[in-house]
Amino acid sequence: MNASIQEELNKCARCGKCRAQCPVFLEVGTEMSVTRGRVALLEAYLDGAIPYSDKVREAMMTCLRCLRCQETCPAGVRVDMLINFAREKMATEFGVPLLGRIIFRALLPRRSLFDALVRAGSILQNLLPRSGQDARLRHLPLMFHGKRRIPSLSKRSALKILPEVLPAKNEKKVVAFFVGCLTNYSYAHVAQAIVELLNRNGVTVITPKRQLCCGQPVLSYGDMKALRRLAEHNVALFNSVECDAIVTGCASCGRMIRKEYVPLLGEAAAEFSAKVYDVGEFIAKFLDVEFEHRRETVTYHDPCHLNWGQGITEEPRDLLRAAGEYREMPDAKRCCGGGGSFSLSHYDLSAQITAHKVESIRNTPADVVTTSCPGCMLQIQDRLVAEGVNRRVEHLAEFLLKSQKSDP
Numbered sequence: 001m002n003a004s005i006q007e008e009l010n011k012c013a014r015c016g017k018c019r020a021q022c023p024v025f026l027e028v029g030t031e032m033s034v035t036r037g038r039v040a041l042l043e044a045y046l047d048g049a050i051p052y053s054d055k056v057r058e059a060m061m062t063c064l065r066c067l068r069c070q071e072t073c074p075a076g077v078r079v080d081m082l083i084n085f086a087r088e089k090m091a092t093e094f095g096v097p098l099l100g101r102i103i104f105r106a107l108l109p110r111r112s113l114f115d116a117l118v119r120a121g122s123i124l125q126n127l128l129p130r131s132g133q134d135a136r137l138r139h140l141p142l143m144f145h146g147k148r149r150i151p152s153l154s155k156r157s158a159l160k161i162l163p164e165v166l167p168a169k170n171e172k173k174v175v176a177f178f179v180g181c182l183t184n185y186s187y188a189h190v191a192q193a194i195v196e197l198l199n200r201n202g203v204t205v206i207t208p209k210r211q212l213c214c215g216q217p218v219l220s221y222g223d224m225k226a227l228r229r230l231a232e233h234n235v236a237l238f239n240s241v242e243c244d245a246i247v248t249g250c251a252s253c254g255r256m257i258r259k260e261y262v263p264l265l266g267e268a269a270a271e272f273s274a275k276v277y278d279v280g281e282f283i284a285k286f287l288d289v290e291f292e293h294r295r296e297t298v299t300y301h302d303p304c305h306l307n308w309g310q311g312i313t314e315e316p317r318d319l320l321r322a323a324g325e326y327r328e329m330p331d332a333k334r335c336c337g338g339g340g341s342f343s344l345s346h347y348d349l350s351a352q353i354t355a356h357k358v359e360s361i362r363n364t365p366a367d368v369v370t371t372s373c374p375g376c377m378l379q380i381q382d383r384l385v386a387e388g389v390n391r392r393v394e395h396l397a398e399f400l401l402k403s404q405k406s407d408p
Ligand code: SF4
Pocket: 011, 012, 013, 014, 015, 016, 017, 018, 019, 035, 036, 039, 072, 073, 074, 075, 076, 077
């Protein structure tokens, strides 16, 4: 074990303050579902006091990586480092599950293969019924006890639709757009909105076509070799593009490429990571966007990886206040329960956590729920429909684009 991990373990004062707001602990209530318990478990496991078992694995995997406990921990324990370390160790010693190995090592590094599989999926999805409340969602009757809805796969991915270079008329900035897998394949209209919004405000947008997955799901399973391959490719590709910034509309991709690439690749990724911005953050910081203030009421859900992960909370709200009638929802910073692959591996628990978000939305007088992460959109859309709450869910950029003055 390296010294920094031992240092993080030693920092834990066993105060239990991480329990107060952990979305998993609040549902499950067991010590092994929260950081204090995981620290004790990891120490015992590393000391050889307990053997590896399904219970140890499950304890390490039952974490959304929402980072809320890291923010509240008075001792400053780096929970992200501990979880990464534990999952990497399990992957190294006991292997990555077969399906994960196929996806992380064979599929994600090969864009054309990924495209072909998604194309096949977009044809097969026609067999799935559309959700009555939101026609963009499909119902999965044979999985997750028939409860899950997923967004339709786009007929053409964002990377196929978007031009490689979209020059701006009065160029103020040049950005490279990091699309992200979920946006690319299921929310291509969000990618288009992001590019149009930036471009109409003087930004030349370059969309490198050979970009790959940021690696977030790979990190979640501790497959560091596969992750390194994706990260090295993305860094080399984006470093070859001359631009002022790298912009993304996905909170999880943003945190991943901003915060995890440097610990993984060292200085080689420093220049790349320093250029990464969330789209809302970039607009608020560098562009003077004029909005047509619309009467439509809108609220905002904070994605954990943008809020706790990158410290961006006010920028999206300021933009929304200018663009529409903003209403803050209760507990907007509470995790939506998605957690990427967590919502697949722990669907029922994830849905239980989302129920609190749905309640907040139900109690907020807003027509539109916005957020800055396609993963949160997916999770919230699914549960809103499941609980019969009729609200439109949009990416921040979609809402802002509709409020954009026609001739900025
Ligand atoms: S809040 Fe921090 S110091 Fe306290 S038990 Fe949790 S991890 Fe340990």
